[in-house]
Amino acid sequence: MRGEVAVVGISEIDPFESRGRSPVGLMAEASRLAVADAGLRLSDIDGLFTASSVYYTPSLTFAEYTGLNPRYSDSTVVGGSSFEAHVGHAAAAIRSGLCDYALVTYGSTQRSDRGKLVSQAEWLPYEQPYGMIHPISPMALIAHRHMHEFGTTSEQLAEVAVSARKWALRNPQAPYRVPLTVDQVLASPMISSPLHKLDCCLVTDGGAALVLCATDRARDLPRPPVYVLGFGESADHRNISGMPDLTTTRAVDSAQRAYRMAGLTPADIDTANVYDAFTISLLVLLEDLGFVAKGEGGPFVASGAIAPGGSLALNTNGGGLSYCHPGMLGLFLLTEAVRQLRGDAGERQVTAATTALAHGMGLTLGAHATVILGTERAL
Amino acid sequence: MTQRPTPVLRGEERAYFDRARERELVYQRCRTCDATQWYPRVVCIRCSGTDLELTAASGNGTIHSFTTLYRAGHPSRAADVPYTMVLVDLVEGVRVFGELVDVPPAAARIGLPVEVGFQDVTDDLTLPVFRPKGGAIDAR
Numbered sequence: 062m063r064g065e066v067a068v069v070g071i072s073e074i075d076p077f078e079s080r081g082r083s084p085v086g087l088m089a090e091a092s093r094l095a096v097a098d099a100g101l102r103l104s105d106i107d108g109l110f111t112a113s114s115v116y117y118t119p120s121l122t123f124a125e126y127t128g129l130n131p132r133y134s135d136s137t138v139v140g141g142s143s144f145e146a147h148v149g150h151a152a153a154a155i156r157s158g159l160c161d162y163a164l165v166t167y168g169s170t171q172r173s174d175r176g177k178l179v180s181q182a183e184w185l186p187y188e189q190p191y192g193m194i195h196p197i198s199p200m201a202l203i204a205h206r207h208m209h210e211f212g213t214t215s216e217q218l219a220e221v222a223v224s225a226r227k228w229a230l231r232n233p234q235a236p237y238r239v240p241l242t243v244d245q246v247l248a249s250p251m252i253s254s255p256l257h258k259l260d261c262c263l264v265t266d267g268g269a270a271l272v273l274c275a276t277d278r279a280r281d282l283p284r285p286p287v288y289v290l291g292f293g294e295s296a297d298h299r300n301i302s303g304m305p306d307l308t309t310t311r312a313v314d315s316a317q318r319a320y321r322m323a324g325l326t327p328a329d330i331d332t333a334n335v336y337d338a339f340t341i342s343l344l345v346l347l348e349d350l351g352f353v354a355k356g357e358g359g360p361f362v363a364s365g366a367i368a369p370g371g372s373l374a375l376n377t378n379g380g381g382l383s384y385c386h387p388g389m390l391g392l393f394l395l396t397e398a399v400r401q402l403r404g405d406a407g408e409r410q411v412t413a414a415t416t417a418l419a420h421g422m423g424l425t426l427g428a429h430a431t432v433i434l435g436t437e438r439a440l
Numbered sequence: 441m442t443q444r445p446t447p448v449l450r451g452e453e454r455a456y457f458d459r460a461r462e463r464e465l466v467y468q469r470c471r472t473c474d475a476t477q478w479y480p481r482v483v484c485i486r487c488s489g490t491d492l493e494l495t496a497a498s499g500n501g502t503i504h505s506f507t508t509l510y511r512a513g514h515p516s517r518a519a520d521v522p523y524t525m526v527l528v529d530l531v532e533g534v535r536v537f538g539e540l541v542d543v544p545p546a547a548a549r550i551g552l553p554v555e556v557g558f559q560d561v562t563d564d565l566t567l568p569v570f571r572p573k574g575g576a577i578d579a580r
């Protein structure tokens with residue numbers, strides 16, 4: 062699969078607050094822009110990949126809303142990692158001739174919806190009756206365990222949020238334009254110990270889309286193709302009680318599969334976009350993706366390694382902690398990776414980036430999908 | 441005061457809460473491979489066998505991890521904050537989710553020995569909870 066499929070169009074829309082668009086309206090506008098970026102028309106799209114937390118059958122909602130009649134559709138839902146999974150699934154579908162031009166799309170008005178009644182589609186009978194905060198409390202259980210096993214501190218976790226804000230200050234689209242300090246993170250209200258409010262991602266609206274096609278077609282399109290070099294998935298739990306090891310996730314497996322397919326190692330990755338719903342979830346994933354050894358994530362982030370100028374150009378748009386988190390972040394990890402590989406990242410551009418990793422995680426680190434992308438030079 | 445979130449129970453899920461009503465914390469043991477699993481399933485997670493017995497646990501274990509909520513996760517719990525959720529490793533070898541009671545937040549810790557108790561939270565719902573072994577810990 063390596064290098065056989067490429068990303069040819071991307072877009073993001075209303076990454077903080079929807080300007081009068083519904084969730085499917087955001088999906089449609091993002092799709093229109095991504096298809097235009099690819100030099101295509103929406104009617105060229107014959108493969109549709111989408112996930113939603115508001116629509117039960119999002120591919121049908123989107124198809125009807127836009128007049129699309131896809132010959133292949135996939136609405137795999139594995140939480141925030143759905144869209145990284147979609148990229149792999151789309152590449153496989155394109156390779157086997159089930160579709161030619163694949164669209165991955167997402168939209169959410171989670172910020173605008175705040176305080177309104179949110180439908181509860183699924184009950185977790187063994188955990189939910191206790192009245193925990195999902196997904197913050199499960200992540201907090203993971204955080205305390207990581208602290209217990211490895212001596213990780215709240216100050217180190219706060220450094221994750223501080224680094225994200227430093228990157229966000231280089232992103233003109235990011236909502237908060239002032240620096241953040243460790244003390245401010247620690248002084249923010251404790252929600253579910255040891256996680257404070259500022260250990261948690263933003264709550265925003267937003268839509269995004271991405272277009273993929275086979276490499277031979279991609280070379281005829283206007284934007285420089287960004288090739289899918291590697292892909293891997295893994296998953297293991299829905300309830301936090303079902304997580305086999307609170308401090309090591311299946312990202313180890315998904316990343317291994319992706320690195321192997323790409324023929325790369327963590328040291329070869331020029332820029333990474335790793336799902337940061339919480340400071341702790343990012344820390345655990347940095348270890349599992351091989352950017353730092355297990356248990357050493359705390360000192361690593363405290364050294365400034367993930368801030369601008371550090372050893373790992375991570376979440377250069379500010380990530381979920383400081384740029385945008387519309388319910389599910391997965392697609393925005395991919396759009397930023399593509400932007401970097403195109404050289405379109407402005408003030409936050411990573412010099413001569415030829416490889417990028419996007420890692421999505423779903424729910425409470427229960428689902429994982431890793432995508433490795435590269436430019437022509439990385440092929 | 442709003443009512444606790446009450447699960448819609450289907451099939452084998454019912455058996456777990458029926459036994460909790462009878463003051464039993466149950467787990468499953470596979471008669472084929474001897475694997476244990478917490479909540480009742482129709483297959484063994486190790487061997488996919490179906491010869492599973494639902495057994496009452498001793499209720500004794502230690503805290504694997506904990507988190508204290510300073511904001512209620514549900515309106516019914518607004519008056520209860522701060523309250524603490526735990527993962528407990530039972531001596532039978534299964535990890536269960538629950539609430540820690542009779543322990544002030546500052547005294548909650550990984551490794552704390554606990555035993556099960558039961559709370560009737562509605563007319564139809566009883567939840568297993570965990571208390572410190574050896575009695576309540578004072579908030580001082």
Ligand SMILES: [Zn+2]
Pocket residue numbers: 470471472473474475484485486487488489
């Ligand atoms: Zn078995």
